[in-house]
Amino acid sequence: MKVQEVLNDLRRRFPNEPEYLQAVTEVLESIEEVYNQHPEFEKSNLIERLCIADRISSFRVTWVDDKGKVNVNMGYRIQHNNAIGPYKGGLRFHASVNPSILKFLAFEQTFKNALTTLPMGGGKGGSDFHPRGKSNAEVMRFCQAFMLELWKHIGPDTDVPAGDIGVGGREVAYLFGMYKKLTKEFTGVLTGKGMEFGGSLIRPEATGYGNIYFLLEMLKTKNIDIKGKKCLVSGSGNVAQYTCEKLIELGALPVTLSDSDGYIYDPDGITREKLDYVMELKNIERGRIREYAEKYGCKYVPGGRVWSEPGDIALPSATQNELNGDDAKRLVETGCIAVSEGANMPSTPEAIEVFQKAKILYAPGKAANAGGVATSGLEMTQNSLRLSWTKEEVDNKLKQIMSDIHGQCVKYGTEKDGYINYVKGANIGGFMKVAKAMMAQGII
Numbered sequence: 001m002k003v004q005e006v007l008n009d010l011r012r013r014f015p016n017e018p019e020y021l022q023a024v025t026e027v028l029e030s031i032e033e034v035y036n037q038h039p040e041f042e043k044s045n046l047i048e049r050l051c052i053a054d055r056i057s058s059f060r061v062t063w064v065d066d067k068g069k070v071n072v073n074m075g076y077r078i079q080h081n082n083a084i085g086p087y088k089g090g091l092r093f094h095a096s097v098n099p100s101i102l103k104f105l106a107f108e109q110t111f112k113n114a115l116t117t118l119p120m121g122g123g124k125g126g127s128d129f130h131p132r133g134k135s136n137a138e139v140m141r142f143c144q145a146f147m148l149e150l151w152k153h154i155g156p157d158t159d160v161p162a163g164d165i166g167v168g169g170r171e172v173a174y175l176f177g178m179y180k181k182l183t184k185e186f187t188g189v190l191t192g193k194g195m196e197f198g199g200s201l202i203r204p205e206a207t208g209y210g211n212i213y214f215l216l217e218m219l220k221t222k223n224i225d226i227k228g229k230k231c232l233v234s235g236s237g238n239v240a241q242y243t244c245e246k247l248i249e250l251g252a253l254p255v256t257l258s259d260s261d262g263y264i265y266d267p268d269g270i271t272r273e274k275l276d277y278v279m280e281l282k283n284i285e286r287g288r289i290r291e292y293a294e295k296y297g298c299k300y301v302p303g304g305r306v307w308s309e310p311g312d313i314a315l316p317s318a319t320q321n322e323l324n325g326d327d328a329k330r331l332v333e334t335g336c337i338a339v340s341e342g343a344n345m346p347s348t349p350e351a352i353e354v355f356q357k358a359k360i361l362y363a364p365g366k367a368a369n370a371g372g373v374a375t376s377g378l379e380m381t382q383n384s385l386r387l388s389w390t391k392e393e394v395d396n397k398l399k400q401i402m403s404d405i406h407g408q409c410v411k412y413g414t415e416k417d418g419y420i421n422y423v424k425g426a427n428i429g430g431f432m433k434v435a436k437a438m439m440a441q442g443i444i
């Protein structure tokens with residue numbers, strides 16, 4: 001394979017899909033050497049079969065708002081690859097959702113899911129429906145209208161969606177209710193369900209906790225203690241909240257949170273009590289992070305990014321491309337020692353280059369945030385067994401999985417000078433598993 005030729009071809013075929021091309025470029029550049037050691041891969045054109053989704057469904061979603069207005073949104077499900085298990089991945093509801101973003105997420109998900117050690121293929125879906133400012137009843141009607149189309153494409157052994165940006169426990173529950181009504185089946189077709197109807201303990205916490213478990217593994221390689229470390233967390237949704245929770249529990253000091261309007265900087269640290277307030281503000285009242293600064297009298301920067309502040313550890317937990325080359329330079333210059341991605345592809349390629357050149361610890365999302373989907377996999381297992389494990393059981397399995405993912409990164413990503421290139425490690429580790437499964441299953 002000549003990476004540049006494959007990329008040029010993809011650029012020609014998908015010129016308006018920058019996020020998809022960005023994700024594919026990173027993976028292909030990482031795996032080129034290993035791929036070329038296997039002539040059988042090239043013979044079966046594994047690379048194109050891996051870059052192009054198995055199936056993309058798009059549909060119109062029509063719903064009526066509280067004022068009686070008829071609204072139309074786009075709905076999508078990308079079934080990227082099911083070589084190692086049923087398609088699996090979240091649903092994103094956000095105004096910015098488009099095919100490029102969902103294709104990049106489904107592509108990434110395929111490698112991430114392979115790394116979890118569990119049998120899950122890769123998929124992603126969502127809508128350009130924007131939940132901000134919508135009433136509970138509007139969200140319910142939208143979810144029902146969305147499922148009226150989506151149910152045709154999914155199933156517990158076919159494709160199992162879950163949450164992502166704009167889709168949390170509330171949305172998963174409404175989606176599940178409608179799926180059940182349409183199919184007359186009570187099955188584990190979605191993960192992230194409520195605890196009363198088949199959800200797994202620790203799933204809500206899993207992405208944030210998992211990211212910190214991965215960070216601890218990275219810090220261990222350098223004998224660094226997390227206690228007292230100043231941590232920059234972006235976002236204030238599911239992933240950011242449980243990242244903070246685990247940091248507080250371990251004696252680290254989260255000092256920032258953000259939303260799409262701006263960020264707060266609390267030099268005293270976000271305590272348990274303050275985090276409880278954030279959870280109430282964001283999950284129940286659905287307010288803005290600015291209100292935190294008003295309540296606790298700390299700094300609020302409208303339109304700013306948390307990377308303007310100094311910190312020992314950066315944990316991007318909002319969205320793609322939220323940390324650019326200049327942000328990365330500033331972080332490195334002000335003494336940042338580790339970056340672990342809770343979000344998917346939050347660092348731009350320029351930022352990644354800065355981190356790796358400075359040889360600081362840097363974990364890409366597909367490794368560091370895999371705890372969320374891994375625990376979704378554990379939810380699927382519990383649903384199939386028709387029983388539920390305790391909090392401790394799930395948490396211990398999550399810790400073990402994050403440690404195994406770290407091990408795969410070390411195995412495939414350690415460079416001659418001992419520096420662990422987690423991007424290379426995660427990409428090769430995920431790729432080899434999917435590639436072997438695809439080769440075994442023939443040309444399909």
Ligand code: NDP
Binds near residue numbers: 260369
């Ligand atoms: P939430 O919807 O719970 O929270 C998202 C947060 O990020 C909000 O604070 C939101 O602010 C902010 N945000 C979203 N989009 C933008 C944007 N375009 N610009 C600036 N800020 C933005 O989502 P999650 O916490 O679940 O997801 C966060 C990230 O983690 C995403 O990249 C997701 O793909 C990834 N992820 C999530 C997993 C999960 O289990 N939930 C698993 C693995 C990865 P606002 O409220 O203003 O929009």
Ligand code: 2IT
Binds near residue numbers: 160161
């Ligand atoms: O990006 C992700 O890994 C998720 N949003 C979680 C997917 C899942 O199926 O739990």
